[in-house]
Amino acid sequence: MIRGSKIFRPADVPESNASGYPPEFRESQRKRFNRRLGDHGGLRNFGVNQVRVAPGGQSSARHAHSAQDEFVYILDGELVLVTDAGREAVGPGVCIAFPAGTGDGHHFLNLTDRDATFLVVGDRAAGDEVTYPDIDLHLGTDRDGKRGFLRKNGEPYPPAPRD
Amino acid sequence: MIRGSKIFRPADVPESNASGYPPEFRESQRKRFNRRLGDHGGLRNFGVNQVRVAPGGQSSARHAHSAQDEFVYILDGELVLVTDAGREAVGPGVCIAFPAGTGDGHHFLNLTDRDATFLVVGDRAAGDEVTYPDIDLHLGTDRDGKRGFLRKNGEPYPPAPRD
Numbered sequence: 001m002i003r004g005s006k007i008f009r010p011a012d013v014p015e016s017n018a019s020g021y022p023p024e025f026r027e028s029q030r031k032r033f034n035r036r037l038g039d040h041g042g043l044r045n046f047g048v049n050q051v052r053v054a055p056g057g058q059s060s061a062r063h064a065h066s067a068q069d070e071f072v073y074i075l076d077g078e079l080v081l082v083t084d085a086g087r088e089a090v091g092p093g094v095c096i097a098f099p100a101g102t103g104d105g106h107h108f109l110n111l112t113d114r115d116a117t118f119l120v121v122g123d124r125a126a127g128d129e130v131t132y133p134d135i136d137l138h139l140g141t142d143r144d145g146k147r148g149f150l151r152k153n154g155e156p157y158p159p160a161p162r163d
Numbered sequence: 164m165i166r167g168s169k170i171f172r173p174a175d176v177p178e179s180n181a182s183g184y185p186p187e188f189r190e191s192q193r194k195r196f197n198r199r200l201g202d203h204g205g206l207r208n209f210g211v212n213q214v215r216v217a218p219g220g221q222s223s224a225r226h227a228h229s230a231q232d233e234f235v236y237i238l239d240g241e242l243v244l245v246t247d248a249g250r251e252a253v254g255p256g257v258c259i260a261f262p263a264g265t266g267d268g269h270h271f272l273n274l275t276d277r278d279a280t281f282l283v284v285g286d287r288a289a290g291d292e293v294t295y296p297d298i299d300l301h302l303g304t305d306r307d308g309k310r311g312f313l314r315k316n317g318e319p320y321p322p323a324p325r326d
Contacts, residue, residue: 005259
């Protein structure tokens, strides 16, 4: 049978605050809850997540992609975008585009006392590397050609299941 | 200078009801207004459009992509999704995913008396072909290897500037 489309609401998709970061960086992610909308809909070429950031939380560690474009649309609440340019408050209906390859890391902080929610789209460009300016972390390829999280000196972090 | 991100609102982006369809299919698109949010933000790997469909309008001709995934998030108003499975009303907060390659064409109709608006994401997969089940139209490669709009018998439509 041809399944031409899938109609659903974000609330139909399980929410998770699991993290794939090395364990020492995971606690900062516990107030960030993802719903993988694109995966739920059977899409493969790009990801669409609904992200809820609880008060005091951050969307991710501050990071920049080498090859992946990223697009954010704020649905609800207020967040502070942090980049090399500084801080800027963003609220519902605001779009933020992060073109690949600029090297300028970004993330969002929830400094309010209520949840904030956004949609984020990212493609799955081959060979994407992720730099994290504020912590000793880099997502890339180690000396043996294996992809994973590395220290900035190139040493791989031990593998640790996502949790 | 590194430009790490671009913050904007959809209203900052020009709206257009131009169409690239062959002229005989353009009038049905005049009540559909696009804002190219991803392009405005400098993104290249995928497109994100905000689409406003005025009363009596349609989002596009009913179509299916061979290689491109598509994701829709309804922002405002009510639309009717048309696919091979029939019709279904969708409103704010509803997600609709259209995985590539199913062959099941889709579009949205605004059968209400007020505007309806959604976000749509589509990647830029190489070699994407688009089939239009309801009209004599196909987007693909002609016998000379040139990409463009064709009749279902493979004959190219004459080139016509987008308007």
